[in-house]
Amino acid sequence: MNFGEALTASNLSYLFEGFLVTLQVAGLAIVFSFITGIILAVIRYAKIPVLSQLVAVWVDTIRNLPLLLILFFIYFALPEVGIDMSVITAAVVGLTVFEGALISEIVRSGLNSIDKGQIEAARSSGLSYTRTLWHIILPQALRRMVPPTVSQFIALLKDTSLAVVITLPELMHHARILYGGQSNIVIEVLFIVAMMYFIVNYTLSLIARRFEAKYV
Template identity: 40%
Template structure:
């Protein structure tokens, strides 16, 4: 019995690794999208322009107030009804990235607001414009504030990426389910899947901690 389970696991492992590779790629591109969107949203949320602030708030409220799974369904199953067909992995990356952008936006906003207002006043008194003061004075200091929560957000994003398995993306979770459909070894395969997720999140946690220590050097 044990030998049979080891054989099943050994045969399944290459496919699980392929799924883990897909999960990492999806998370990487979603993180890039999330950072880009979140930075824009965070800056809009602290701007003096009421239109930008209102649009950013509406975006954040929508994506934080609706389930990620429904957002994925809208992209993959809903857009074709409007004549827009996208591949499953593209829908997965967009869904994860757009959702993450809302959370990153709030993280960036809180990081900027954590900087003493005197910093902006001092920069403006030196003749800097508002964008210059934000770029050269506020944002460099805010980065140190946002690294820990950003790390937590990206770790959560990696785990949430398991939801893309429902739109036929062959990530780690879907690969596990496909193997189970052939072997009926639910406990064994899902344990292996959980172990691989743990390894990925453990490595990401260590990378975030390293980045945090590097940014704190000289404080």
């Protein structure tokens, strides 16, 4: 193992630069996909006429498409109809579309797990359906879905590496450039990359466990 050549200041700085892009894209996609997932799930849970059916078709369609296809479509196909995005924006939008559909199913399962009697009790006490959903049902559902949601966020962070196909300058993109120019440090570079992913993902897992133990 040749860690001496791999762990130079310039190599580590270059990998860290890519990792910051990974964290930036993942962070934005996590926020936007979570908001998107909640909105889609609430629409389906509330059974809003027509809109619920349209959302169901959208979610089922996106869930059955590969993320790579969505990234290709957003970055290469949309510019053909005048919708041009930077590579970072395209990556965030692609991840948000894909992960938002997956998270919506997690949120919907959490909503469906709440006893319907709570809705009836809240409505009989004078609360509107919207306030009942916002103040009583959704908070309980969010607590119950912490583990699967964090697992999905971890998957999202790892999925950012797929955006290398649209030349996103993230961690794996920089790693490939490094070991492409220095073929004798392939294993070492990939080991460093693996440790970077592991540290962030394991930290997320620990946070999820503490949250689960406290609130669930």
